[in-house]
Amino acid sequence: xxxxxxxxxxxxxxxxxxxxxxxxxxxxxxxxxxxxxxxxxxxxxxxxxxxxxxxxxxxxxxxxxxxxxxxxxxxxxxxxxxxxxxxxxxxxxxxxxxxxxxxxxxxxxxxxxxxxxxxxxxxxxxxxxxxxxxxxxxxxxxxxxxxxxxxxxxxxxxxxxxxxxxxxxxxxxxxxxxxxxxxxxxxxxxxxxxxxxxxxxxxxxxxxxxxxxxxxxxxxxxxxxxxxxxxxxxxxxxxxxxxxxxxxxxxxxxxxxxxxxxxxxxxxxxxxxxxxxxxxxxxxxxxxxxxxxxxxxxxxxxxxxxxxxxxxxxxxxxxxxxxxxxxxxxxxxxxxxxxxxxxxxxxxxxxxxxxxxxxxxxxxxxxxxxxxxxxxxxxxxxx
Amino acid sequence: xxxxxxxxxxxxxxxxxxxxxxxxxxxxxxxxxxxxxxxxxxxxxxxxxxxxxxxxxxxxxxxxxxxxxxxxxxxxxxxxxxxxxxxxxxxxxxxxxxxxxxxxxxxxxxxxxxxxxxxxxxxxxxxxxxxxxxxxxxxxxxxxxxxxxxxxxxxxxxxxxxxxxxxxxxxxxxxxxxxxxxxxxxxxxxxxxxxxxxxxxxxxxxxxxxxxxxxxxxxxxxxxxxxxxxxxxxxxxxxxxxxxxxxxxxxxxxxxxxxxxxxxxxxxxxxxxxxx
Ligand SMILES: Cc1ncc(C[n+]2csc(CCOP(=O)(O)OP(=O)(O)O)c2C)c(N)n1
Ligand code: SF4
Ligand SMILES: [Mg+2]
Numbered sequence: 203x204x205x206x207x208x209x210x211x212x213x214x215x216x217x218x219x220x221x222x223x224x225x226x227x228x229x230x231x232x233x234x235x236x237x238x239x240x241x242x243x244x245x246x247x248x249x250x251x252x253x254x255x256x257x258x259x260x261x262x263x264x265x266x267x268x269x270x271x272x273x274x275x276x277x278x279x280x281x282x283x284x285x286x287x288x289x290x291x292x293x294x295x296x297x298x299x300x301x302x303x304x305x306x307x308x309x310x311x312x313x314x315x316x317x318x319x320x321x322x323x324x325x326x327x328x329x330x331x332x333x334x335x336x337x338x339x340x341x342x343x344x345x346x347x348x349x350x351x352x353x354x355x356x357x358x359x360x361x362x363x364x365x366x367x368x369x370x371x372x373x374x375x376x377x378x379x380x381x382x383x384x385x386x387x388x389x390x391x392x393x394x395x396x397x398x399x400x401x402x403x404x405x406x407x408x409x410x411x412x413x414x415x416x417x418x419x420x421x422x423x424x425x426x427x428x429x430x431x432x433x434x435x436x437x438x439x440x441x442x443x444x445x446x447x448x449x450x451x452x453x454x455x456x457x458x459x460x461x462x463x464x465x466x467x468x469x470x471x472x473x474x475x476x477x478x479x480x481x482x483x484x485x486x487x488x489x490x491x492x493x494x495x496x497x498x499x500x501x502x503x504x505x506x507x508x509x510x511x512x513x514x515x516x517x518x519x520x521x522x523x524x525x526x527x528x529x530x531x532x533x534x535x536x537x538x539x540x541x542x543x544x545x546x547x548x549x550x551x552x553x554x555x556x557x558x559x560x561x562x563x564x565x566x567x568x569x570x571x572x573x574x575x576x577x578x579x580x581x582x583x584x585x
Numbered sequence: 586x587x588x589x590x591x592x593x594x595x596x597x598x599x600x601x602x603x604x605x606x607x608x609x610x611x612x613x614x615x616x617x618x619x620x621x622x623x624x625x626x627x628x629x630x631x632x633x634x635x636x637x638x639x640x641x642x643x644x645x646x647x648x649x650x651x652x653x654x655x656x657x658x659x660x661x662x663x664x665x666x667x668x669x670x671x672x673x674x675x676x677x678x679x680x681x682x683x684x685x686x687x688x689x690x691x692x693x694x695x696x697x698x699x700x701x702x703x704x705x706x707x708x709x710x711x712x713x714x715x716x717x718x719x720x721x722x723x724x725x726x727x728x729x730x731x732x733x734x735x736x737x738x739x740x741x742x743x744x745x746x747x748x749x750x751x752x753x754x755x756x757x758x759x760x761x762x763x764x765x766x767x768x769x770x771x772x773x774x775x776x777x778x779x780x781x782x783x784x785x786x787x788x789x790x791x792x793x794x795x796x797x798x799x800x801x802x803x804x805x806x807x808x809x810x811x812x813x814x815x816x817x818x819x820x821x822x823x824x825x826x827x828x829x830x831x832x833x834x835x836x837x838x839x840x841x842x843x844x845x846x847x848x849x850x851x852x853x854x855x856x857x858x859x860x861x
Contacts, residue, residue, distance in 0.1 A: 253677050279676045283669065284702035291666035291699070295642065295673025298660040299681075303673075321663050425658040425674070427681055429637035433608075435652045437643075437661035 233408040238373045238398065241409055242306070242332055243268035245380035248413030251330075252301035253279035255289040260344045261400035262308045262334035269304075286311035290318030290331075297327040298436045300424035302384060302416075306332035308400070309350050310341065312358070319393050320359025323453070324438025326423075328387035330380070332396045334403035337561035345561015346400030346484055351538035354397045355512040362450050364457045366464065367395045367511040369482035373407040379509075381414055386464060388419055390456050397511060399534065401484045401563065457513075465518065466509035471497070472522050475504025477573065478551075480519065480543050481532040482508050485564065489532040492569035499570075501577070511539070516546035523551050528576055530554040532569050534562070552580065604628045606636050608656040616816020618806025618823075619648050621773045622686075622715055623655060625783045630657075630682075633790060639682040642671040642710075644696075646688030647721040647808075665696030668703035671710045682793060683710040689730040690720040693755045697729075700755065707764025707798040711789045714756065714801055717808040718827060725811030729753040732830050737811070752830065756803040760836040760845050766798030768837040772805040774824035778833070788838065797840060805831055 236244070243265045246254070254273050256266040266282065273280035279296065283289035286307050293303045307315060312333045322329055335350045337343035354367045366386050370376035379396055387394040425434055440446035471493060472478075481489035486507045496503035506522045508515050523529050529551045531540035537555040544553050556572040558564045604627035611620045630636050641657040643649060645664035652659035662670040667685035675683040692700050692714050700712070719737055720726040726739035730752050734743040760768045767789050771782035782804055789800040805827055809819035837844055 253673065255673065281672065281676060281706075284698055287666065288669040288672075288699055288702065291663065291669035292673035292676070294662070294666075295660065295670035295675075296677040297673070298670075299640070299674045299677045301673075301677040317663055318666070321661070325661065425640050425660055426678065427636075427638035427640060428656065428658045433652070433656050433658050435659045435661075437652070437659075439649060439661060 232411075234411050235406050235408050236373065237264055237404065237406050238376055238402040239264035239334065239404070240268045241373045242376050242380055242396070242398070242403075243272065245377040245413050246304045246330070246384075247272050247276060249381045249384050249416040250302055250418060251278070251304045251384070253293070253296040253303045255281050255283050255292040255296070255303070255305050257283050257286050257289050257307065257311060259308045259311045261336055261346070261403045262306050262332070265306045265332065265334070265403070286314035287317065290315040290322075290329075293329045294318055294322050294325070294327060297322065297329050298325070298425050300421065300426065302388070302418075303329045304332070305329060306334065308334045308336045309338050309347075312350060312353070316353075316358035318359070319365060320361050320363065321438050322393050323359070323363035323365060324361065324449075325436045326391040327393070327436065328391055329393045330383040330387055330396065331393060332398060335397065335399040337559065343561035344400065346402070346404075346534060346563060347559065347561055348399055348483060348485060348534040348538065349536075349559065350397070351511065351533070351535060352541075354395055355514070355542070363453055364460075364512060365393050365395055366390075366460055366513070367397050368466070369397045369509060369511045370402065371483050371486040371507060373402065373405070374409045376402060377409060377413065381416055384416055386460070388421075390460055391423075392456065392460075397483065399484050400561070461513040464510060465513050465515045467515035467518050468507045468509060469522055470505040470507070472504040472506065474502050475522075476525060476527045477501055477503045477577070478506055478523050478526045478529045479503060479532055479569070480506045480508070480529060480539070482511060482539065485532045485534050488564050488566055489569060491566035492532070492573070495566055495570050496573060501573070503573070508539070514542045514546060516542070519543065519546045520548075520550065523547055526551045528552055528554065528573070528580060530556055530569075530573060530576065532564055533557040534564065535559060604631050606631050606656050607654060609653050611654045612650065613647065614810045616807060616809040616819050617647070617721075618717060618773045618804065618808075619715060621779060622713065622782075622804050622806065623651065625779070625786055626686075626713065627655060629783060629786045629790060633787065635682045635790065638680070639684070640674055640678070642667045642674060642683060642685040644685060644687040644691040645722070646691050648686055648688060648715065649722070651686050665691050665694070666699055667691065668696060668699040668708070668712065672703055672706070672708050675708060675710045679709065679796070682790065684713055684790075684793075685710065686713045687715070688721065689714070689716040689718065690728045693729040693753050697755075701759070704759045704762050704765050704799045704801070707766070709793055709796055709798065710800075711793045712799070712801040713786070714803040715806045716803055716831070717806040717811070719808050719811040721808045721811050725808070730755075732827070754831070756801060756836060759799075759801060762799075764798050765801065765837050766839045767792040767800035769801075769835045770803040770805065770831060770833045772823060772828055772833050773807070774805070774820055774828060781833075785835070792838075792840060795840060805833065
């Protein structure tokens with residue numbers, strides 16, 4: 203296994219040889235050990251990201267550092283902005299000029315980017331944002347958390363708009379989703395968020411370096427000077443309420459298309475499951491281990507893993523939960539995604555929640571424990 | 586270095602031709618300086634042959650609809666963020682001419698960080714900073730540029746410097762930064778000053794074409810409505826009171842050897858400025 207080169211200032215990766223424990227077949231693509239933040243950055247470079255704007259914040263800083271080195275190497279734009287507020291607005295400008303743009307931050311910085319997201323959504327400007335979530339509220343902690351789920355899927359900036367949100371649960375998946383995010387952003391002319399967390403950002407995993415390219419588009423709305431054509435204006439202001447409503451209806455038609463065509467989710471051991479865990483991101487990896495342990499105890503558990511957090515895979519979840527005795531969301535939060543689970547199931551199954559907060563990660567044993575108690579009390583109630 | 590296209594020689598002398606880059610009639614109040622600045626911009630960009638490669642970065646204030654009056658490709662910014670938006674546009678399209686058009690509330694209050702850092706980075710765009718000493722759009726509240734003692738709707742007894750601070754001389758402050766290659770303050774108080782304002786705007790765009798650094802023109806302007814004056818009184822106040830408090834002139838034109846008399850930057854600083 204080789205180690206992908208890192209910025210000169212960074213400490214070298216320790217090269218754990220997967221061959222030593224018999225991992226790689228001779229003809230399999232050679233795998234490399236990468237930090238999540240770096241893999242996401244390199245995936246964006248490969249996907250033809252033209253411009254990156256960011257501001258240092260833990261646990262996302264390696265992403266910015268990677269781009270600081272790689273973007274100039276490729277002759278592309280890198281600016282370390284004076285704030286996340288400035289970074290997202292630089293993104294707004296570059297996107298208006300036709301650039302494929304990435305910005306990244308962690309929770310407190312995403313709050314500052316909320317303003318720009320609202321303007322970019324209103325102005326129909328594509329951008330991919332990466333939120334490597336940490337604990338909150340406020341300055342919180344630098345530990346991995348999922349407390350920004352509601353912000354990502356229902357909140358951030360003001361006004362009547364939505365943003366597709368993708369939740370990778372491994373570094374390999376994050377690499378694929380970066381490219382997917384650019385495709386969605388450009389297909390629908392919208393900001394798209396990748397909702398990762400501190401563990402995904404900081405952990406190192408062996409990944410197949412299949413960083414795919416993405417063809418450049420030639421949109422007819424970008425600003426490049428009104429040369430022998432009518433001037434173009436990119437804006438979110440529609441002062442007359444009639445006009446703004448018409449614009450908002452247009453936006454919502456786009457969101458309906460996204461909801462109809464772009465839902466992604468994954469399921470594990472769902473076929474015979476009558477106990478369902480629902481989790482995304484790092485929490486899904488904990489839930490996966492919990493599913494195995496519950497199976498070992500004879501409980502027919504399965505994992506439903508939303509990948510698009512907005513649009514939420516509600517219909518698929520409803521189907522997966524048909525006949526389920528118990529559904530339980532596992533999150534690194536006080537219970538945020540669980541609200542979408544409840545909405546999706548409309549009371550079809552009892553929904554519980556197991557979560558840790560503040561940068562604490564649930565353990566598989568903790569999940570199994572809660573599930574045992576839930577099952578015991580539901581059996582009690584049934585008696 | 587890209588040379589500006591020469592002004593087309595015209596036969597005879599046209600005196601009041603409407604610049605081609607002015608599209609719709611403006612909706613500003615009578616006596617408002619914004620209309621004058623729009624016209625100057627349209628003239629300068631047309632004379633320099635830049636209209637077809639210029640991108641206007643708008644801001645939030647009375648000039649928010651500037652894209653309706655200037656026939657240019659335009660992008661809107663959130664209030665105060667124009668300098669960041671322009672950074673994004675210009676970094677990706679260094680071959681285009683990019684300028685922001687910002688009021689004093691936009692640039693000197695909510696957008697202070699963005700303007701300072703764009704100037705510090707020596708971003709190669711031009712800033713047109715229209716200072717009327719007030720928040721025109723939202724009803725004439727106090728701005729950071731409001732003069733000491735000036736009555737506004739949010740300083741009804743006059744700006745009290747003890748509690749509301751002193752007027753902020755942004756252009757002077759920016760002039761100290763090595764990344765700033767051109768900084769001037771002009772006025773639209775009378776035809777003579779309007780002519781100088783036009784020269785300054787032209788020079789700022791030349792500096793942008795020379796690709797040397799940041800350029801800013803602060804235009805002292807009027808807001809008769811916010812000031813509670815007639816258009817004529819507003820012009821008189823601009824000339825007699827505002828221009829007293831905010832001296833006009835070229836503060837920095839590094840290409841022509843004009844720079845603020847300051848101690849020379851140290852070695853660390855010089856190595857940075859050499860890059861410009
Ligand atoms: C984030 C935000 N805060 C406040 C406003 C309201 N607002 C609109 S314009 C303006 C002030 C504009 O003043 P200035 O920049 O001086 O422009 P003028 O109207 O005087 O030309 C304010 C506060 C806003 N649009 N956005
Ligand atoms: S309110 Fe003031 S700045 Fe706004 S258009 Fe009227 S005169 Fe001009
Ligand atoms: Mg003003």
